[in-house]
Amino acid sequence: MNSTAARAEGVTKVYGWGDTRVTALDDMSVAFARGEFTAVMGPSGSGKSTLMHCMAGLDSVTEGSVFIGDQDLSTLSDRQLTKLRRERIGFIFQAYNLVPTLSASENITLPLDLAGTKVDQSWFDSVVETLGVADRLKHRPTELSGGQQQRVAAARAMVSRPDLIFADEPSGNLDSKASADLLAFLRSAVKDHAQTIVMVTHDANAAGYSDRIVFLADGRVVDSMEGPTPERVLDRLKSLEY
């Protein structure tokens, strides 16, 4: 079994033409190891979100290849990409993660329902237990706090046992207590269930929960750090003159 959950090889992403031409990713290569919690950091415009979108098959690349496991995304049709997303990738966005008409429980099983896959009840129970939302399952998103909503989103991302989860500033809209709770839950998901998580963030505290940090600037990987703590991250950010 490959120890790499996903990787980008020489990926370039260009938006626009002529004067409005922007190179969001510039010949970038990066790999995310299986069972690891990786944080992607960088200033605005460094290509964090673009990298995530391309790696998740939400956006196409201009040059280079993206792999989920051994699967080259550039060879897939829209339908195959959709299928890949619901079976092998989980998402946690900064906000608006849940479908307002569905209950928490229905939101969690949504990718499985869409795929027509049966829910593994013991795994489901274990996930909602881990994320501390077991007693909120019947509630609608509007009846949940911001922190609870993000944990439900995390449970949804995990329930289909994806190869990896992309989290885009998952704690960006939360207060510090809810933020710390969520990140701790993500941390334990990686530790207890060997889940792979790639988290985009510009918050040093959030990045401190990860196993490894990849630093981006101007569409390139400029640095990385193993076993970070918030203090080390802040020091490194200063040295990178972000």
Added chain:
Amino acid sequence: MLRVSLKGVWAHKVRLVLTALAIILGVGLISGVYVYTDTIGKAFDGIFADAYSGIDIAIGTESAFSFGEGTYLDEADFALIDDVPGVEEAYPYLQGIGVTVLDAEGEVLSSGPGPPTFVSSLSDLEGSAYDDTGGFTIAEGAYPVGSGQVAFDRGVADLGGFEVGDRVTVISDLVGRLDLELAGIAVFGEGGGLGGTKWVFFDLPTAQSVLQRPGQLSGGAVQVTPGAQIDDVVAGIQAVLPEHATVVSGQDAAEEEAAEIQAALSFFTIFLSVFGWVALFVGSFLIYNTFRIVVSQRTRELALLRALGAGARQIRGIVLLEAVTIGLIGAVLGLGFGIMLAFGLQLILPAVGIELPTATLSIKPRTVIVGLAAGTLITFFSALIPARRASKVSVMAALREDAAGPTRGGFLRRALVGAVILVLGLGGLFFGLFGDTGSGPSPIVYVGVGVGVIFLAVFVLSPLAAGPVTNLLGTVLERFTGTSGRLARRNAMRSPRRTAATAAAVTISITLVALASTLTGSIRGTLDEVLANNVDAEVVVLPAGQFGDPSAAFAPEVAERMEGMDLVADLTRIGISWGLLTVETPTGTLTDEILITGAEPNLAGFIPPDGFRGSLDPGPGEVVIEAAIADDYEIALGDSLVIEFEQSGERPFTLVGIAEGPAWAGIVAVPATDLISATGRDQHSQVYVQAVEGVTPDELKAAAEPILADFPNVAVQTFEDAQSEAEAQLNGLLNFILALLALAVVIGMLGVTNTMALAVFERTREIGLLRAVGLDRRTTRRMVRAEASIVSVFGALMGIGLGIFFGWALIKALEDLGFAVFVIPWLPSSASVAGVLGSLLFWLLATGILGILFAVYPAWRAARLKVIEAIAHL
């Protein structure tokens, strides 16, 4: 401010197009009807001006009867005109109906439903004072002379492929078969026909013999001597003629006849334009809903405008101005569409056998004003409530994420208000249908207002039902479609008010569809009931091809021949004529023009009543009446009443029997001998025939047809024939009404399109999220279409419920007219198109499918959203 409005309109072109489309279709139908009927009216004006050009004075007769044969003048009286001072020459004519032209194969010549064939005298006026009068003249061949010659108008000649000199056959209801030589072909005025009517011409003595009017005339035309005052001559002629003769100047006559046609046309105009107004009414819901959603979507934009210093009044103005702009654009395009529609009708109607005179299109200022005003005002009023809401948007809303949803307390209040309105509406409806409206407004006003108020109540109450009902519909759908069905169900439930308002537009049109279906279904049920259970005869002999004239008749020889058949056990002859029934009641005198049946003593053996009082066999001077009519006139056994006959005046009768049951519905029976003496006509309109034991209706029919072969103007019908003929007529009527309602249905469905398009726009982020977590494009489309389908079916359910209810109320109110059976036509009555279209389940299914079709565009838009952009949206 105008610029803000116009930019608002332009920024949402789809919304503009859909909203305007509702106006275009509604205004188009109304203005199209106006233009078309105005054009026909103009053509008729021209025809009558032609017909009376050169006639100084027109003489006719007047009658108290709307449906009768008309009254006549004696030739002896007419001869007196010659001696009136100032009269140069008087030219008499006789007109009537009661002939059938046969084609070369001996079949009845027919171009489809239309007016009866007219018979008229026609003489050569060459060299007389009438040389230049309008009307019919022979264009080819010669004028008919003597009992062996006939002339046809160009239309009849073309239809039958006849040429001058051909031998032709004409069947007279009164004197039977006539073999004639076609002496000539007549044209009207400059060479056309007379509005598509069919004419058969004889010389005067022959016409009198064919119509059995010896020595009688319908009227005449008079030329005055040069210099004479027409008014004086009119007075002089009036003085020598009997009271029922009418004498007017040719110019007045042309105007009167044109006015009569205009009156008839205006009924036609109103009837057709009602469907246009219904379409606009449905459209108003679409517009209301569109603006409601738009205002809530633009809450932040509007709040920003408020924050920048726009007043509440200015905000209202912006929304209303946007509405009026769309309304005006729609109305202008609608007028254009209407003119095209009228032009198309002129081309299409003659092609399907409906011949009406044509002229260049008549676009009156009234058409333009009504069209523009209707389109603009309806949009304006529909947007009024949303505009008010917009003006109440607070500055704070610009900073908040979302506006609050409806509260529980609002629901209770809604239920109460709705219930009160519903009770008021039901009260109005039932009072109009069953109550005694006395000297107040006519019952139709109460019914109309009642129906309108009930609609209002349903729309106030429907948001309460929207949640549970769409939940139920969605649950059924979810069984088949899984997750997309569940998402659709939840989406349909998330805003009950929006769902209800969208469904409302569907509801109105489907209510009318269901009402039409229920009424035709009930009429069919009543006919089946009457024919199957209440007529004891194997076949009935009827006049053929006399489209719905119940007093059409045939010669007594028909019954004589049938009586001579071995297969026939017994028969009864029925004569039918129009009469004026007058009854003195305690509250006043009641007079109505109704059909009088001339019955033989054995009639009750053929149409056995459910029950009766007194006798079923009226003797001379006696009458038997059906119970419901007797109740209407408040008459009891032994009471006296008066029936006036067109031919012989008033006759007294005594009520000796009251019969009950659907078979006798509408029957007022006098002895056959009395009817014959009162009308001077020994002829029959129906003959019921019983076969001898063991002979089936079809066998009897097959045996009778050769015996009656030389009477092509009669038909032998089994009751299955009668059923299928009635079925065909009902289906034709239903198809016609459904075709007109189709527009309203389409507009209702456009409302669904619009709401779904706006919902997709609103839920961009949500759809992006769903796509990101694995909803593929196809399922996205299915989700949107399923929601549209649920909303449409919800609207159709309410519409079908209302339609059934209104149908039931109408049938109950019309019970007196013989509507014995109330049928809810859930299933198709037959495998025909009309049979299927008349079924309510079909419409339920159809709206579900239409919902899917009309959501194709929003669904496509939803599926096409780029996931990243959708997530980034807001």
